[in-house]
Amino acid sequence: MAILKKEEAKAVLEKVLAWSKADECEITLRGEEGGNIRYARNAVSTAGDIDNITLSVTSTFGRKSGTATINELNDDAYKRVVQRAEELAKLAPENPEYMPLRGPETFKESKMYVPATAAMTPDSRAEAVAKSIGVAKEANLEAAGFIENSTDFIAIMNSKGLFAYETDTSVVFTITTRNSAGTGSGFAARGYNDVSKLDTLEATRIAAQKANSSASAKAIEPGKYTVILEPVAATYMLENMFRGLDARNADEGRSFMSKPGGGNRLGEQLMDEKVSIYSDPFHPDLPASTWNREGFPLEKTMWIDKGVVKNLAYSQYWAKKQGVNPMPMPSNIIMDGGTASLDELIKSTEKGILVSRLWYIRLVDAQTLLLTGLTRDGTFYIENGEIKHPIKNFRFNESPVIMLNNVEALGKVERSVSIESYRSYLIPPMKIKDFTFTSLSDAV
């Protein structure tokens, strides 16, 4: 019952709005349903179901706003939640950065909803997990994994006449396989809108292959190496940079996008010219929201074009203050790649390191976006175009900005999922020179 159709959601929002006496009122209705299974040691450990709906009302008098939220849908609840929001608004301090609500707008439809994913059941999740456990047992490995699917909808309406609705589905699967001696570990992650693209058997096979081939790793000296980052590694590294595409922090002088001496780096050649990064909610392989919560339509936007900073996001308030047009934050991120396969990238490498996955990445210095983290679940030494042997894991200290200045080659773009946020991206495997490893880790 948590997923309302467009007309049903609109009818609820209209009823709620009818109670408003505020200068401005914005109502958001969202619902989610889905479920998950977690397993470890080749057996299910926990399973859960999610089913919730939330109605949220923000009322504003002048520049004073209040928000109230409720999870009941009936006439009495509608009245109460609006009254609460209005009481709160009257108590709230003035927000000098309050921006008036936007009026009606037509948004193109998003392609995020896939009926097959919405139709997933505890049984189909269990079946996907059983396949994965089967592969691990066959390979004499221990599997620990997680599958979670959800169907969401969001609808907004405001007192200026804006109405928007969208719905989406997602399924995320992650799998770690380890050998019993604890000397080898492999991993795979998949995230899709469409469950028919998810093959837990194939993903677990890849994790198993990594686990077996990474056993008995040799230590090599830390230092600067040419690395090939598989998409799941590159995605996690770059996600930290995508968060920083904000003009305000840059203009205020406290971001890697700040220009020394004042202003931001718009128009600057910040990375190698092989690097182009954009957002496109209509990309068939990575459908995303076509509007944002402020009521702006989202279109294809170039952020980094051949290494040059093309756009930064401006909130309505910051855009007005700086005298520019607002630029909403992107709802997805796509990085252009090349034509080479991962194997071809390896073949073209005289000496280097193949990195399957990165782990526990944290910001060290906001000024340069220096990050630290470790390799994990399959790190291999490459010599004369061939994988020679597994190597022990490294800690790195590297900035994605410096890294994207050292791009030697980009491979074919893949849909890849961040292992921390579970957001999906389109990212190529990449060959990077002078990637800085600073110490060895004994972890497997």
Next chain:
Amino acid sequence: MKRRDFLHYAGMGLGAGLLAQLPLIGKAIPVDTPWYTIDTAKKKELADVALNAARSKGATYTDVRIGRYLNQFIITREEKVENVINTESYGIGIRVLANGCWGFASTDQMDKDSIARTAALAVSIAKENSRLITTPVELAPQKGYGEVSWKAPIEKNAFDVPLKEKADLLLSVSDAALKGGANYVGSFLFLVNEQKYFASSDGSYIDQDVHRIWPTFTVTKIDAATGKFVTRDALSAPRGMGYEYLMPRESDKIRGVTTLYRDRYDMLEDARQAATQATEKLKAKSVEPGKYDLILDPSHLWLTIHESVGHPTELDRVLGYEANFAGTSFLTLDKWESKKFQFGSPLVNIVADKTQPGSLGAVGYDDEGVATQKWDLIKDGVLVNYQAIRDQAHIIGLKQSQGCCYSQSWSDVQFQRMPNVSLQPGTAKLTPAEMIKNVEKGIFIVGNGSFSIDQQRYNFQFGGQLYYEIKNGEIVGMLNDVAYQSNTQEFWNSCKAIADQRDYRLGGSYFDGKGQPEQVSAVSHGSATARFNGVNVINTARKI
């Protein structure tokens, strides 16, 4: 929200982005709603409905958690109150054992019919999932306590302090920092009250009232000419206390190169100090990489303890249950069984403690009805124990759970979470100043900064807020661009001095993340200032 998202937004001045990400499970409630609790008799009546319904459907064990969770956030940015949010979440979570397998279901519909239906659902989930388990759950015995209660020993309920007083404090913090030369300052106050009622088929009915408070800020200072910027975060700690934590007391201040705080925090003084120190940090010398003796203040050391001792001694990680998310542990069972695994130097004594007053982990009973306790994890440097719950106790030969079970809300299933894990102070009289006098080439590190550790907890890297260079027993000035890297066992074996009880303080985190779906948990870590010899320090300055 994941801890890192929170830290990201915290570092960026706590804008609207933070609010969109907060784990606001529940309903927003008016900011000035008087603080109240729900009648215990009512909760017992509802719990009995669940216990009876589950038993009648075939559960062999049932526990019920009725939770009312209150949060209040006050957020300021420079001279503006950015937002005030109150949230309340109220509902019931029912966990059962049937056919030897766990089942869990929850609802916020608190009528008897809904509760009975939810209990039946939990039993049916357990029965369904029992097809996919290899060995039945083995639960350590636990006696019922009857009707008991526990309240956090707070002096002043922060939810009762008028909102204006709290917002004004944060605005004064902004004022102090800006007057002190800061370019930006973002502050917040984050209050938590967990009203938890637990009932089980073992015969326990436990009512608990848990309070937490976290005041903090980030000050940013920019050199306009060079574009260089630095930040300095508050030296406060999240605590299991009431508003008294924000009522400064001279006897709780430790004066030195910077003022540090025990059980009372002076937020205004710290903000003034932060602005001055940020200016100093901007001009500080960039560190020469190499080996240094590190003197680590408790405001910093808590996070190193958390990552390198707290996590690897979690039994579920050791056994592989977290392999796909948080990771496993290098502290494998054979190391524990050997009774001679030298985790640290003989000075190193580390305890797990769910009873310590004023700590984030303190409760009377855990989330499966086990009275809390204190036990040794590392004794004279040797690994002697782990952290376990009822279904794990038998694995390490315990007859009873250690009481480490926790769930972030009524709607999530409880599982093994870290208790407070603390380094015991030295037994010989020693102050940090005396410790520094014996250091030839070292760095004194204050406050927690960046952090990262591998999935088995061997290799780590930590930064801080303030770094002071020590030469020939004297602090000679501030350093910048410092991070240290080490291996957990090597690091703890390099511990050569620990200050005495007088210097013991608590640090901690509101957002320790674990599990899939991820749950957060709040945990404290105590220590006195400690010395670690010959640790590898790297320089983190780069150019883009």
